[in-house]
Structures are given as C-alpha cells and as structure tokens.
Amino acid sequence: MTRIAIAGFQHETNTFAPDATTLEQFVNPGAWPALTRGADIFTVFDGLNIPISGFIRACRHELVPVLWAMAEPGGYVTDEAFDTITGDIVEGIAQAAPDAVYLDLHGAMVTRAYPDAEAEILRRIRARIGPDLPVAVSLDLHGNLSPAFFELASVVTIYRTYPHTDFAETGARAAALLERAMAAPLFGAYRQGDFLTPITAQTTDHSPARELYAALPGQDAVSVDMAMGFPPADIPDCGPSIFAYADTQVAADSAADDMLARLAAAEPLFDARLVPADQAVRQAMAMQGPVLIADPQDNPGAGGTSDTTGILRALIAAGAPDAVLSMLHDPAAAAAAHQAGIGARIGIALGGGHRQYSEPVHATVVVESLSDGKFTCSGPMFGGAQADLGPIAGLRLDGTGIRVVVGSTRCQNLDQEFFRVAGIEPAEHAIICVKSAVHFMADYKRITPSVLFATAPGANPCDLSTIPYTQLRTGVRRG
Structure with missing residues (x-):
C-alpha cells in the first residue's frame, strides 16, 4: 500500500511586528491546536476545519503522521523554533520512508536567515528524500x-476563500491532486503578480476577489490556485502568485497566463475600505445597530500586538453609549481583575503595551465577569476548536456603556465566543469592535451586515504607502 507522510508547520510572519515568534508560541498557541506529534494528529484534528484534517479524511492511502505546529501570526520566527520544528519534520519523514509527502504549510513564514522559509523547509526535506518523491502542499x-x-513542490493547493472557511476543503483538494500526480505526470506553471493589495481589500466576500476566485480553476487545467500575498512582509517575493497544473505544459501555461491577466485587470478595483477610527465611531453611532467596527491594523491574525487603544479612545471620546470590544491583550489587567473579583471597582491601565502604537487608557472599571479563557469556538472557521487563552476579564468603563474584554494570550477575534467567554452576547450591543481584519466576517456577518474598517496605529498597516519596504522586487506596485 502507498504510504504518505503528513506534517504541518504554519506561520504568517509580519516582518514589521515588534516581537519575535518563539518555539513556546508553537507549543502553546492559544486558540489553535497545540504542537501535535505522531498518531495524536488523527485524534486532535478529527472533525476540525484545518487543512490536514481535510487531507486525512480524503486520502485513500496509509498515512504516517509526523508533526503539526502553528503559532499566531507575529514577528520573525526565531532560529530555534524554525530549526527545531523543521528538523523534527524532516527526520520524521525520513524515518517513515514514504512513497509521497503532504505538508500543511502557510506560505508566508519568514526567519532572519530565510526570507523564503517554506522553500527552505522543502529544500531540507528534499535533501533527505530526494528530488523525485511527490510532495503535495x-x-x-x-x-x-x-x-x-x-x-x-510537486503540486500545490491554496485556500480560495477569505475569510478562510475552506481550510479542510483545501487539504482534501491536495489529496486529490496528489493522487492525480502519482497516477500520471502533471505539468506545472507558476506566475507572480506585480502589485500588492491590503488584506482588507482581499476578502472574497467582495469584488474583485470574489470574481477572481470564482474563475478558478478555468481553462483546461487540472488545478489552478492563486495566493493574494501577505503585504506586511519585507521580502522579495511578497505579493500574489499563481499555480497551475495540467496534462500538458501548454495547458498549464495557458491557465496560469489567463489567471494572471484577470488579476492584472482587477488591480484598480481593490478597495481597502479604510475609515479613520474617530470617523468610524461617529458613523456607527448614527447607524442602526448592531454595527461592527474592525481594527485591522491591530489584528493579531496579521502580527498585530492586539493591545493598541486607538479604537477604545475613539469610543470614549465620542461618548459611545453601548459598545463592546474584544479582545485587548493585557495580561496584567486580566490578572488585576481576577485578584479584585466580580463586582469590584478598580483603577487600571488598559492596553498600550507597545508605546510606538498607543498609550494605555487609564480608567476606573467595574469587573463584570471572569473566565479561565477556555472555550469552544462555534463559528464557521474554527467551529469545534478548543481555545485556551488564560485568564480573561470582562470590564465596563465606570459610568459608561463601553465594555472591554481583556485577555492573557494574543489571539484574533474571529468567533463570537471571544465575547461570550466574558458573558457578553455581541448581537445585543449597538457597536461591536473586534481586533481582526477580515476573518471575523465569517461568524459576525450572521448577526450584522454593517461593517466598518477603522484605522488606528498598529503593527499591520493597511495603507501600504506607509510601509517602509526595502526588499521588494523591482517594479512591484503597492495597492
């Protein structure tokens, strides 16, 4: 029987983020599954919407699970984390002596030594298993x-939705494409786009990304996929790319060229939809609620610190009568609330842990709820996933209707459970503020169609003209 070694190593690296991503963050990532080895992969990922889960369900061959690890997006991955995890994956694959390999990777990992970290992972694997063994990614x-x-890589599949609701589906497509590649030769074609788009403009819920991804696979190809790129990464290969596979090289090239032409034609249509924070709050207060305000520039899912106070200050300045915000990363505030207890009225400094982006908000708050931070996600992206974010507190700014959920682990709010863990039902409030860029839409659009993308300083600039790139390829334009 054909034996396929399976492994995963995911990280989205923001090279402008202030804090490095360490090995410990892969071992205990908070809302993501913890670093998992061997046969435990079958148990941990059973039923989850994760690419490796979809591959496991769809693959018809004997699977040899090696290791899976993921950390919340952040700054450069440390050498210790990269070398340790990659080394374990390479050794595990070599010991398995498989007939093929499947890898659940991200595509935007960067270390100080390797700006093209995923290629380095494949180089190290190829050095042990040879150049010809099929490797699906x-x-x-x-x-x-x-x-x-x-x-x-032998064959590649890429998510086709943003918010990424098709994690598992993409893994299943990788299984099918690998099966096809093992049965008969496939020819591949690769193209790079020459412009960058802000992540808030990339959502497939809106044009033009919606129409671009609807056009896949297209032509006479077996498979066509496109990555939009991750803009806050100062590396030569930052930007969109296209992968096409077909029975002939002519068909693969034709499909890749067609998709590249569609992408180029869409360039002027991408819209970041950004509004200054104070304007966003005033707009939201004038609208029929609930209205959702996203804080994309402090999105921890893109490397943001999740502790900036720009949106909170805008709510306070506008006198918002009913607003909730989750999740502000502030372990000290969460600890102080737990020490004080429910019902306590305490003076506290909220957020502002990275002064290059914001200052703390000094306020008197009422502790309304406390939690150990353990909950089960229920939204379309991560439904069933077990989060463990450490001590969490629900705080109300005294004398106001503004409530803030403070937590001990930096994590993107992409599920309504990030409020419910603090006893807050988001749909019951006029303004809902989330530390997220786009992923929140998968769950929160079920309670409101009204969404504003507010700008306040943070580590994930969505106005790409402000990013001090030094390593981009010549000719790459910023959207």
Missing part, C-alpha cells in the same frame, strides 16, 4: 510564494 491564500518554492 496546501497553502494559505496569503502566502508569499517564490519560484524556488514552486520548483521544490
């Missing part, structure tokens, strides 16, 4: 992929 829609990566 599933990737995030925000991957920054290189020509070298394309040459090292």
